[in-house]
Amino acid sequence: MKAFVRNSLEFAIGVAIVSLVFFLALSMRSVNASASPTSNVVANVAVGNVIYLSISPNAIYIGSFTPPFSTDTNTQVTDNDVGGNLAANILVEGTDWVNASTSNTFGVSNTVWSASPQSSYTGTPLTSSFVVTNIVVPQPTLNSPTTTNNIYFGVNIPGGLVAGNYLETVSFENENTTTTPTTYNSSSTANSVVLKINIQSVCYISLSPSTISFGSLVAATQHATNVLVTDYDPNGNAAATVSVYGGNWIGPTSFGVSNTTWSAGSLGSFGGTALTSTPTSTGITIPAPTTSQETTSNSIYFGVNVPGGTPNGIYTQNIIIENSC
Helix, strand or coil: CHHHHHHHHHHHHHHHHHHHHHHHHHHHHHHHHHCCCCCCCCCCCCCCCCCCCEEECCEEEEEEECCCEECCCCEEEEEEEECCCCCEEEEEEECCEECCCCCCEECHHHEEEECCCCCCCCCEECCCCCEEEEEEECCCCCCCCEEEEEEEEEEEECCCCCCEEEEEEEEEEEEECCCCCCECCCCCCCCEEEEEEEECCCCCCEEECCCCCCCCCCCCEEEEEEEEEEEEEECCCCCEEEEEEECCEECCCEECHHHEEEECCCCCCCCCEECCCCCEEEEEEECCCCCCCCEEEEEEEEEEEECCCCCCCCCECCEEEEEEC
């Protein structure tokens, strides 16, 4: 009986040992099957120098004006470098101002630029080829991938400029600020701004002389209607019609406004049209000034009839001339 027990125990132990060895063998096979070697892949990229250029805004309406007029140099345009990696110097060029409806123009140099806003018309005249402004857009960085700088524009509107809408295109380039500058083209098409102004119709008046004399007359005499007053329109842009009116003659006594006459041409005697106290169109016109002839003019002539019985003394009359367009 003891032998049986011993043999049975030995057998049990033997089985356990065999089972354990078998389990370990299986475990070792599993570990060997999952193991694999590792390797590295080295990536590289060459980062080149680049300057990006984006202008904002791309269209600016400066305003509506009557000539002659100069705007302050404070119309702002922003030059943006979004994602480049070089500092850039701003270059600008422009076109003549053009009225698309009438084909009238005025010069590119009537626009000026400045690195800072100005409260008057002052700065460097724009040209039709690129010039360096020395306004620098700072170098973008990983922490500040977008950098900007501003440039400001003003415009001088010449006298005699025909009314209408005028456009000018200002183009930009950004150039490397290194010792050997290299211009890098923008990946954006937004590299220009269109400036727009509206010119209104206007006429002006300037009289020469501003005082006239009929000399010394006695009662019941007349002065021929040939005393000249020249009516000028300096720097307007529209044809003007001339109206005239006045007041009574005032002195030691008074006599009526209609004792003065006017005429579009010089007369050798007292004649023409009697002056009234309400505006009267003379039919005299002042041609429209132009940019090549900024002042135009026409003439009007006056005469006087001194009524009989007019007391001795100095008499004056106020004559009003108006230009309308």
